[in-house]
Amino acid sequence: MLFNLIIRADETLPMLTSRMFERTPDELADRYRTSTSFDFNALAQLPTVMAREFESDDMGAMARLGYMDSPSINPVISSPVLQFPSHALLDLGLLDENFWENKRTHWRLCEGDPFRLFSKFLADRPLPVEPEASSACDPNLIAVMMPFTEDPSIDPVYLALVEGSKRAGKKCRRVDEIWTPADITEDIFNLIASSSLVIADITDLNPNVMFEVGYAIGRGKQAVLICKDDVPQLPFDISHRRVFTYKRDKDGLAILSDRVMKILTNDQ
Template sequence: MTSNGVTFLEKEPFLRLFNRNGYVLDFGTERFDDFTQESIGVRLCDKYRLSKGRSLESFVSEASADQIWKLFADLLKYYESFYIQEDASDAKYGLLYQKCKQVLSSHSTEARKAEDSNSMYFNVIIRADESFPVENERIFEETVPTVAARFKNPDGTPNFELLRTLPTITSPEYADNSSAIAQIGYLGADLSQYLNSVVASFPAVKLNRILASTRWRGLRTRWMVFEGDPYKMLGDLRNNYNPVQSEAVLQFPNTPINNKQIAVMMPFNPAYPTPDMDPVYGAIKEAATQLEYECIRVDEIQRPTDITQDILKLIEGSKIIIADLSGANPNVYYEMGLAHARGRIVVPISRDKEKLPFDNSHIRTIFYHADDKYSLNGLTEQLVKALKAL
């Protein structure tokens, strides 16, 4: 590795392709200096007082990596546009050309990864009807063109494989006086545009901090991509509301989050007197065990305390909440709502063939068969995949 970070094996193919016994392709001295001035801001022959080829070699030995790669890329474009036919009958230069393309492509990929690691982007998806995905024509509306270009395929269509890796905010359309609720989390692998996992819920009007410069704010269905940290741009999501000071207001206990604890909210089946006898809970617990999580259901708490306080403490102290929506049990829906409001990751599950209420149909739900233990193995496998993705 040289001091500028460009290795001998990386730069040598370019020097052999461009340096023709002291000449650089078909450039005259003046035109070569004009070219390098435009490319990297330096007239090489004027600077080094050497031949074009030797000036190029001297520059490559001491310039910064960014300057070297910029000049190599520009010279390769020139070669492809004006000189490649001169080498059509020479296999040696054909191989050098292919090697240069390979090295440049590899460098571009690594540079992109490095840039990506220092940059953060996120989706904002607003829909009038959250049961329908945003049409492709409205994806990247009100998105900075250079940002949109990062998440497009070569044919200009949205690259959903890249987009779904970003933090994503979803919201119904809303007005400034609306009570609509937005959510932030991560998309699933399908094209439904539902959140696979929800990190937090918050009033949709908070999105105005992000959408202040847009034309429509919350009044138009579209999919936008922004650069930045959504959590910093939205503000503290833990302080979404100013609670009324009253004994009638639900008070959560001051319990630290255990990142390896999963709370399970599910209807209790009288056919199974204890949690360990419930096969559905057993399938959930098996998934948690495989990934070294502790799985707790409220009726496993053995202490003479108020069950409501036990539920609140369990939600407050858990990173993940698994909610079984089977049978539309109102207690489970209530507890799931509390978990969303507290900013916990919620993973809904339900028996297959059950229709979810509209307000929950936009949240990705794991459906399972409960016919026998072999069917429930599928629930365990799906939960393991979902938990690994968090």
């Protein structure tokens, strides 16, 4: 499996053609060259890791993994599958600090499965990142981490959590309810940092949610894990934690709401 690795100083500017396939073996690069340019249609079919240029000691720099929105020499990933510290690119040997690759705009082709690679990286290591600015903890705020498959105003699982929290005198918030000019990753960090407790829906072990669970635990937050139907095989670091299962139907969501109220009032 191949994937794109794209580093840019300014992600609003196109990649320099002179930096295309830099430090990429010729036999790989030749597959994606045309007689006059590059085969961006084929490149867009590959998973893509994208990061801004970063200093080796910048533990807060973040990279994104996903697919390009469209074929382009100025690629955009608006809906990443996974976000992780950019330093992982150095730790895993994908970038060579001796060649300043973490601080050099270039586009490489790499071999391997990036989804497995970076998910395992996050599972095997404590998360070493901090938000740029953390808010004061609100004792009544519950941060909810879950896949955004539906708007929070109609998501039945989220509404069950909201209702149960409200009965306990608390308020739930999802990051897609926050409208700020900040990067969404910063919003996630600040939401977790300012909350008294985190509820995470780990159904299907969504990589973004698992990243957020790891960050919350690293911040010393109590993490309440919920899961639809059967509990999957959990990563070792959280395999000892209790997971509350629920059914996504009227009765099941009512039970979930009641359980959340009891957890938040310590009546369980």
